[in-house]
Amino acid sequence: MALSFFLIGFFCAFILIGLFKKFQKKNLTTNDKATPSLSEERENTHIKQWLDMLPIPAFVLQERGKNHLSNFLPTQERFYCINQAAQMNYKDILLDILRHPAFFEAMQNIEKEPVQNLDISFVIPKNYYFTIYIERFRKYQPRPDLILVVIIDQSQEKYFQKIYRDFVANASHELRTPLTSLDGFIQTLLGPAANDAKVHKQFLEIMQTQVQRMIRLTDDLLALSRAEKNETLALKDKVSLRELVCQVLSEQQIKLQTKHIDLDFQCEVENPVILADHDQLLQVLHNILENAVRYVPLGNEKPARITIKLFQVGKNARWPNMGYVIAISDNGPGIAKHHLGRLTERFYRVEESHNGTGLGLSIVKHIMTRHKGQLYIESDVGKGSCFSLFFPIEMEKAEEV
Ligand code: ADP
Numbered sequence: 001m002a003l004s005f006f007l008i009g010f011f012c013a014f015i016l017i018g019l020f021k022k023f024q025k026k027n028l029t030t031n032d033k034a035t036p037s038l039s040e041e042r043e044n045t046h047i048k049q050w051l052d053m054l055p056i057p058a059f060v061l062q063e064r065g066k067n068h069l070s071n072f073l074p075t076q077e078r079f080y081c082i083n084q085a086a087q088m089n090y091k092d093i094l095l096d097i098l099r100h101p102a103f104f105e106a107m108q109n110i111e112k113e114p115v116q117n118l119d120i121s122f123v124i125p126k127n128y129y130f131t132i133y134i135e136r137f138r139k140y141q142p143r144p145d146l147i148l149v150v151i152i153d154q155s156q157e158k159y160f161q162k163i164y165r166d167f168v169a170n171a172s173h174e175l176r177t178p179l180t181s182l183d184g185f186i187q188t189l190l191g192p193a194a195n196d197a198k199v200h201k202q203f204l205e206i207m208q209t210q211v212q213r214m215i216r217l218t219d220d221l222l223a224l225s226r227a228e229k230n231e232t233l234a235l236k237d238k239v240s241l242r243e244l245v246c247q248v249l250s251e252q253q254i255k256l257q258t259k260h261i262d263l264d265f266q267c268e269v270e271n272p273v274i275l276a277d278h279d280q281l282l283q284v285l286h287n288i289l290e291n292a293v294r295y296v297p298l299g300n301e302k303p304a305r306i307t308i309k310l311f312q313v314g315k316n317a318r319w320p321n322m323g324y325v326i327a328i329s330d331n332g333p334g335i336a337k338h339h340l341g342r343l344t345e346r347f348y349r350v351e352e353s354h355n356g357t358g359l360g361l362s363i364v365k366h367i368m369t370r371h372k373g374q375l376y377i378e379s380d381v382g383k384g385s386c387f388s389l390f391f392p393i394e395m396e397k398a399e400e401v
């Protein structure tokens with residue numbers, strides 16, 4: 001008897017403990033969201049790993065229930081997961097994306113439109129243009145509370161589109177000015193001055209100057225386009241920088257003599273040979289020397305002077321590596337500091353009235369990039385200018401050369 005009571009008691013206790021455990025487990029999975037179940041945890045890890053594998057910036061937002069106020073608030077807590085690509089480059093602007101009115105609106109419509117594409121832009125901290133792809137986890141049944149957001153950064157593409165647009169507008173403007181003036185002269189020659197031989201000669205000379213300006217401009221445009229196109233081509237010529245400078249000086253000799261320029265060429269290295277594109281380097285030196293010749297003082301106020309120094313440098317605070325430097329200095333008017341950073345931009349001129357094309361230094365920059373070199377400009381108003389061309393010497397290649 002006592003044994004049967006004991007057995008009944010034992011079975012009741014067993015069933016009660018079982019029910020209590022089941023109840024406890026149920027409570028945990030349904031009410032306590034802070035402690036996810038094992039399968040939920042596995043699922044979260046799976047989503048996060050999958051998101052991290054994406055090479056483009058993306059993040060997942062978590063909805064907080066239909067009537068939850070924070071559902072539409074752009075707060076940090078809404079981020080369920082941010083992948084590495086987004087953490088690395090876009091961390092500081094993720095909240096700005098959430099706060100953008102277009103994004104805010106998209107979130108409000110997410111029920112009706114679970115897949116959306118938006119274009120949004122910012123100007124601060126810099127110009128950003130994004131296409132944002134939003135998709136609610138519809139097919140992923142257990143997690144309809146999650147929303148995937150992918151950032152497609154179009155900023156660079158927009159920037160290049162702007163450069164291209166500006167370039168076409170500038171080139172058209174530069175060609176239009178001489179063409180308009182030619183048109184005016186032709187109309188005068190055909191009309192009021194048709195029989196005036198003296199005016200004919202005078203106008204034809206001006207027209208020739210305008211035509212020469214257009215030829216210079218188209219030559220520079222072609223040179224710029226070639227320099228850009230060839231920027232990644234391998235360098236094959238063994239060029240002696242000393243001989244190169246001598247060649248440019250002999251080609252510019254007449255100009256130098258006509259302007260009575262006192263020229264000093266100091267070569268401090270014995271055999272400065274590098275792998276290069278000979279014709280491109282000739283162009284670089286011509287562009288810089290022509291500028292110096294154009295800007296040195298004319299007349300008797302002070303003697304016009306240009307100095308060219310060719311020397312070797314080691315890596316230090318001033319030079320990025322071991323290499324050769326050709327420094328061309330003049331005692332012209334100099335350039336104000338605030339222009340220096342923009343001189344290599346296409347069509348940039350310090351004075352609009354000056355009749356150069358504004359393309360010369362831009363061509364120089366592209367050619368120097370191909371030679372893995374650099375252009376340094378030092379100048380100040382009243383103190384003249386110095387344009388230094390730095391050519392790195394790569395030790396293993398130097399031996400081949
Ligand atoms: P450009 O063909 O008009 O000379 P560049 O690109 O060669 O164009 O030069 C850009 C601008 O830099 C020039 O318009 C000129 O104002 C300035 N500049 C270039 N070299 C010198 C120099 N040696 N002295 C003073 N200003 C210079």
